[in-house]
Amino acid sequence: MYNHTPAMVLALDIGGTKSFVGLCRPDGTVLAVRRIENRFDGAAAYWSALLDVVDELLTEKVGGKSLFHMAGIGFGGPIGRDGRLRSLHVGGWDGIDLSGDIGRRFGLRSTLGNDGNVAALGELTYGAGRGLDSIVYLTVSTGIGGGVIEQGEPLLGQRGLAAELGHIALYPDGPECSCGGRGCLEALASGTAIGRRLREALAAEGASQEALAAFPGAKEVFAAAAEGCPTARRVLDACLSDLARGLASIFNVFDPPVMVLGGGVPMAGDALFVPLRREMVPHVMRFRRGDVDLRPAQLGEYSVLLGAVALAMQA
Amino acid sequence: MYNHTPAMVLALDIGGTKSFVGLCRPDGTVLAVRRIENRFDGAAAYWSALLDVVDELLTEKVGGKSLFHMAGIGFGGPIGRDGRLRSLHVGGWDGIDLSGDIGRRFGLRSTLGNDGNVAALGELTYGAGRGLDSIVYLTVSTGIGGGVIEQGEPLLGQRGLAAELGHIALYPDGPECSCGGRGCLEALASGTAIGRRLREALAAEGASQEALAAFPGAKEVFAAAAEGCPTARRVLDACLSDLARGLASIFNVFDPPVMVLGGGVPMAGDALFVPLRREMVPHVMRFRRGDVDLRPAQLGEYSVLLGAVALAMQA
Numbered sequence: 001m002y003n004h005t006p007a008m009v010l011a012l013d014i015g016g017t018k019s020f021v022g023l024c025r026p027d028g029t030v031l032a033v034r035r036i037e038n039r040f041d042g043a044a045a046y047w048s049a050l051l052d053v054v055d056e057l058l059t060e061k062v063g064g065k066s067l068f069h070m071a072g073i074g075f076g077g078p079i080g081r082d083g084r085l086r087s088l089h090v091g092g093w094d095g096i097d098l099s100g101d102i103g104r105r106f107g108l109r110s111t112l113g114n115d116g117n118v119a120a121l122g123e124l125t126y127g128a129g130r131g132l133d134s135i136v137y138l139t140v141s142t143g144i145g146g147g148v149i150e151q152g153e154p155l156l157g158q159r160g161l162a163a164e165l166g167h168i169a170l171y172p173d174g175p176e177c178s179c180g181g182r183g184c185l186e187a188l189a190s191g192t193a194i195g196r197r198l199r200e201a202l203a204a205e206g207a208s209q210e211a212l213a214a215f216p217g218a219k220e221v222f223a224a225a226a227e228g229c230p231t232a233r234r235v236l237d238a239c240l241s242d243l244a245r246g247l248a249s250i251f252n253v254f255d256p257p258v259m260v261l262g263g264g265v266p267m268a269g270d271a272l273f274v275p276l277r278r279e280m281v282p283h284v285m286r287f288r289r290g291d292v293d294l295r296p297a298q299l300g301e302y303s304v305l306l307g308a309v310a311l312a313m314q315a
Numbered sequence: 316m317y318n319h320t321p322a323m324v325l326a327l328d329i330g331g332t333k334s335f336v337g338l339c340r341p342d343g344t345v346l347a348v349r350r351i352e353n354r355f356d357g358a359a360a361y362w363s364a365l366l367d368v369v370d371e372l373l374t375e376k377v378g379g380k381s382l383f384h385m386a387g388i389g390f391g392g393p394i395g396r397d398g399r400l401r402s403l404h405v406g407g408w409d410g411i412d413l414s415g416d417i418g419r420r421f422g423l424r425s426t427l428g429n430d431g432n433v434a435a436l437g438e439l440t441y442g443a444g445r446g447l448d449s450i451v452y453l454t455v456s457t458g459i460g461g462g463v464i465e466q467g468e469p470l471l472g473q474r475g476l477a478a479e480l481g482h483i484a485l486y487p488d489g490p491e492c493s494c495g496g497r498g499c500l501e502a503l504a505s506g507t508a509i510g511r512r513l514r515e516a517l518a519a520e521g522a523s524q525e526a527l528a529a530f531p532g533a534k535e536v537f538a539a540a541a542e543g544c545p546t547a548r549r550v551l552d553a554c555l556s557d558l559a560r561g562l563a564s565i566f567n568v569f570d571p572p573v574m575v576l577g578g579g580v581p582m583a584g585d586a587l588f589v590p591l592r593r594e595m596v597p598h599v600m601r602f603r604r605g606d607v608d609l610r611p612a613q614l615g616e617y618s619v620l621l622g623a624v625a626l627a628m629q630a
Contacts, residue, residue: 157570255472
């Protein structure tokens with residue numbers, strides 16, 4: 001008897017602080033998913049634990065590997081065109097062969113992409129860019145990363161390191177950036193930066209260390225601004241103005257049909273998007289201002305996971 | 316008798332201030348070329364004059380049109396994906412059908428591109444990027460324009476308006492830009508901007524109108540700096556620092572194998588490129604600094620003309 005099993009995809013979103021392992025359908029339905037916090041000492045232990053979760057999930061949910069046709073992997077760091085992993089935040093990925101390990105252990109052919117590009121593909125295929133063939137996607141979270149897809153093709157660059165959209169310079173003497181530059185978009189408007197800028201402003205006003213500790217990131221800054229704190233309002237306005245100027249430059253360079261913002265900071269919703277659109281437009285070339293379409297991501301924390309599904313389906 | 320005529324290409328570089336009409340071989344050899352200054356009242360008269368030059372050149376050099384297989388056109392303004400011309404600097408191009416007119420009058424199939432993209436293709440095919448499949452090209456001249464080719468494909472954007480590399484914002488309160496924005500790369504480091512910034516600096520030092528008139532553009536500023544004028548040196552350093560920061564952002568976004576600078580300003584040679592490379596590197600992401608390859612264009616004033624040849628050959 002021939003068994004008509006629906007095609008399924010194993011999807012991995014490997015991030016610096018957490019990962020998701022999912023079983024999904026090609027239409028983007030998530031059938032089962034596991035979230036794994038990175039509490040491991042080094043990449044090898046982390047990766048080994050992720051493989052064990054894959055094993056458990058396959059055993060538990062589908063009783064084996066034979067239902068699976070392919071796997072997709074979104075990796076949280078730059079990937080060279082040679083396939084070499086280069087994560088900046090977590091060491092030790094260098095010698096690990098993700099696709100090879102998945103193939104050997106589960107007999108699956110897998111496709112690998114940088115998480116920014118993969119999230120862009122996820123939103124384009126199943127989310128905010130559905131029906132289009134091009135997208136500029138930015139994740140505004142701990143850092144600012146991104147992905148660009150132009151007429152179905154990801155922008156990779158010579159070394160696979162393109163679309164570092166968080167590393168455009170907005171001020172000559174801005175704050176130091178983790179990349180070694182100065183005044184980058186990421187150093188001014190990531191969740192981390194928004195929190196830091198409020199803490200700096202409060203410290204300048206003489207706030208206690210205890211008071212500063214109440215503002216670790218963007219979420220608390222949005223909340224304080226909404227409650228009427230004038231310092232939080234002022235800092236947030238400055239951060240959004242910088243983000244807007246960065247987005248306008250990116251718009252001028254790519255002329256995308258849609259720009260999609262994902263990650264933690266855009267969870268603020270209208271409190272982010274309304275001022276952001278207003279501040280962005282004056283920096284866009286005059287005759288193109290009517291073309292700006294800035295949208296929140298629709299896939300929540302699964303932009304990368306579902307992008308990995310789409311990546312596997314393309315292969 | 317069968318006549319083995321070598322394939323030839325009619326190439327047009329249509330610019331706001333001047334145009335070139337050339338007869339070229341597919342290998343990039345320019346067999347004959349005419350330069351036409353734009354002294355016309357409106358686009359229709361200018362285009363009509365260009366068509367007459369094409370006619371003369373064909374009649375004079377090859378005695379007719381039958382030797383020609385194709386034409387390529389680089390146009391100095393944005394071109395919508397619908398083929399509509401949108402030059403910002405010269406009005407009246409809107410209703411003109413360049414390819415249609417060339418087809419009707421000379422029986423040639425022609426291909427049309429924005430001059431930034433076409434120049435990028437020219438340098439990639441015959442110039443500074445020969446042997447590569449990707450390039451970021453900037454023309455630094457009256458304005459700053461550009462073109463990006465990634466793995467053989469030009470970056471066009473949704474409306475054909477991508478790669479406006481002169482319109483990334485480097486300062487929140489920088490000088491007004493012709494695009495309607497503020498602090499754009501073009502408003503800080505184009506030839507026009509370099510001249511303006513020196514005139515502003517000299518005016519602030521109390522220079523006469525006559526003295527200011529000696530510095531219409533970048534060429535005179537480079538000359539004054541070379542002769543030891545401290546104001547010119549200071550202004551030029553500031554302009555090159557801004558240009559460097561813009562180039563670093565563009566590098567981070569595109570990860571190109573090579574960045575090529577054409578147009579008038581890069582004619583300054585080492586006086587431009589030596590400080591520019593030095594200033595650019597600290598703004599590039601730390602682990603990518605060794606990958607920066609910034610080169611002068613090799614095709615001089617024929618980047619667009621020869622790009623038009625390559626464009627025709629692709630079609």
